[in-house]
Amino acid sequence: MSHQAKNWWESSSRDELHHRQGELLRHFLKNRVVPFAAYYRKLFADHDLSADDIQSTDDLTKLPFTSKRHFENPKDFVIIPDEDVLKHQWSTIKRAITRGPTRAKIELEEELRPILLTSTTGRSSAPVPFLYTKHDLHQLEVGGRRMMELCQSDPAWRHINAFPFAPHLAFWQAHYASLGYNAFMVASGGGKTMGTEGNIRLIDKIDPDAIIAMPTFLYHLLQEGAAAGSRWKNLKRLVLGGEKVPAGMRRKLRDLCTEMGAPQVAIMSTYGFTEAKVAWTECMAPAGAEPSGFHTYPDMGFVEIIDPESGERVPDHHPGEIVITHLDSRGTIVLRYRTGDLIDGGLSHEPCPYCGRRCPRLIGKISRVSDIQRLNIGKLKGTLVDFNRLENLLDDTDNLGAWQMEIRKRNDDPLESDILIVHAVAMTDDQEQLRDAVNERFRSVTEFSPNEIVFHSWDKMRKMQGVGKELKEKKVVDHRPKET
Numbered sequence: 390m391s392h393q394a395k396n397w398w399e400s401s402s403r404d405e406l407h408h409r410q411g412e413l414l415r416h417f418l419k420n421r422v423v424p425f426a427a428y429y430r431k432l433f434a435d436h437d438l439s440a441d442d443i444q445s446t447d448d449l450t451k452l453p454f455t456s457k458r459h460f461e462n463p464k465d466f467v468i469i470p471d472e473d474v475l476k477h478q479w480s481t482i483k484r485a486i487t488r489g490p491t492r493a494k495i496e497l498e499e500e501l502r503p504i505l506l507t508s509t510t511g512r513s514s515a516p517v518p519f520l521y522t523k524h525d526l527h528q529l530e531v532g533g534r535r536m537m538e539l540c541q542s543d544p545a546w547r548h549i550n551a552f553p554f555a556p557h558l559a560f561w562q563a564h565y566a567s568l569g570y571n572a573f574m575v576a577s578g579g580g581k582t583m584g585t586e587g588n589i590r591l592i593d594k595i596d597p598d599a600i601i602a603m604p605t606f607l608y609h610l611l612q613e614g615a616a617a618g619s620r621w622k623n624l625k626r627l628v629l630g631g632e633k634v635p636a637g638m639r640r641k642l643r644d645l646c647t648e649m650g651a652p653q654v655a656i657m658s659t660y661g662f663t664e665a666k667v668a669w670t671e672c673m674a675p676a677g678a679e680p681s682g683f684h685t686y687p688d689m690g691f692v693e694i695i696d697p698e699s700g701e702r703v704p705d706h707h708p709g710e711i712v713i714t715h716l717d718s719r720g721t722i723v724l725r726y727r728t729g730d731l732i733d734g735g736l737s738h739e740p741c742p743y744c745g746r747r748c749p750r751l752i753g754k755i756s757r758v759s760d761i762q763r764l765n766i767g768k769l770k771g772t773l774v775d776f777n778r779l780e781n782l783l784d785d786t787d788n789l790g791a792w793q794m795e796i797r798k799r800n801d802d803p804l805e806s807d808i809l810i811v812h813a814v815a816m817t818d819d820q821e822q823l824r825d826a827v828n829e830r831f832r833s834v835t836e837f838s839p840n841e842i843v844f845h846s847w848d849k850m851r852k853m854q855g856v857g858k859e860l861k862e863k864k865v866v867d868h869r870p871k872e873t
């Protein structure tokens with residue numbers, strides 16, 4: 390093992406983890422959540438539960454799940470202390486005695502006053518705000534430092550943060566990673582702020598060791614940079630976030646880096662979502678080896694994997710939906726939050742084969758529960774279509790630059806059958822061959838092939854996807870008229 394494990398989040402046995410997480414959870418529920426977060430205070434009361442009824446992470450199953458649809462009043466998920474209750478808590482009294490009343494007051498304000506907001510992107514529902522206090526920003530910094538360590542960055546390296554300037558976890562996580570690691574980082578703001586050319590010029594000048602960005606935007610940057618004659622020979626890491634990264638995309642990014650004089654680049658994918666208030670990364674895998682999964686932080690959150698149908702927990706290494714419970718957050722908090730994300734290799738408590746860390750790892754591919762849609766394609770009424778699988782398939786197709794899948798109704802008639810159009814950029818002159826390849830690949834995994842494959846220029850595709858402008862690139866669009 391190359392890594393000298395020191396902290397409990399990365400070195401604890403499963404039993405020790407269970408014990409420590411239970412301790413954090415008890416303190417969190419008793420002193421912060423049940424007294425001060427309105428939604429959970431009511432939820433506990435409605436289920437005739439007190440904080441004491443949950444002694445360990447096992448007992449969490451007594452609580453119903455929380456999901457996005459419960460966020461009608463986001464404020465109800467914020468820890469808003471009642472001064473009088475807070476004043477009489479034993480932990481407050483103890484703090485006042487040991488730290489002095491003035492210092493204790495400042496510390497409590499820093500722990501509890503929200504000072505930053507990130508938001509969900511709201512592609513399908515209203516955006517949900519998540520508040521951070523200084524306590525949370527410290528965690529974002531600690532989590533960020535761990536990401537840098539897991540990716541084997543170096544504080545002396547130069548980093549580019551190419552996430553869009555936005556109240557979005559990805560941007561702030563990258564920013565706080567540089568603070569936590571005490572490393573140089575330039576934020577370009579992504580495509581919207583400086584444009585593709587501006588980003589390329591900035592990267593030319595900075596000559597970074599690492600770029601942190603959304604995969605499609607980064608792919609576009611490398612493509613344009615390579616075409617413009619840029620050579621980014623100093624590049625050692627590409628860290629991808631904001632959307633999932635299929636194997637085919639990694640291969641394409643690696644090929645472009647080689648073309649630009651940086652064959653040594655290691656590519657890591659990260660996984661984060663607004664409600665987790667932190668992002669997780671893969672560690673550095675040996676060249677050519679499969680990544681060993683997202684390394685989670687068990688001192689900040691408890692991750693459980695459930696059967697999305699029954700809601701029951703599944704054993705390690707079994708696929709299921711990712712559910713998160715905060716253990717030590719302030720501002721906006723969640724317990725047993727259903728992400729709607731499916732992980733196909735489940736959770737592992739085995740030591741990581743590459744870095745030896747023992748933190749729980751999320752293994753395999755992540756897809757959205759909502760990626761699976763029922764379409765009426767021609768005579769195939771009610772066909773279940775796994776868009777995640779189709780996305781992987783397109784990403785893995787050679788000579789296919791960028792793409793978008795569009796669902797429409799035939800003749801825009803709400804009563805007609807659904808049609809699927811693949812829009813794509815061809816990286817070859819032989820468009821007919823590419824069209825055949827896409828059709829064939831579709832038929833190998835589904836019962837149908839696209840109704841139409843339309844080729845576009847890069848510029849047009851960027852506009853269609855909203856590259857650099859949208860927080861999530863639009864890879865699947867639904868243009869079916871609503872039935873009236």
Ligand SMILES: [Zn+2]
Pocket residue numbers: 672673681684741742743744745746
């Ligand atoms: Zn590892």
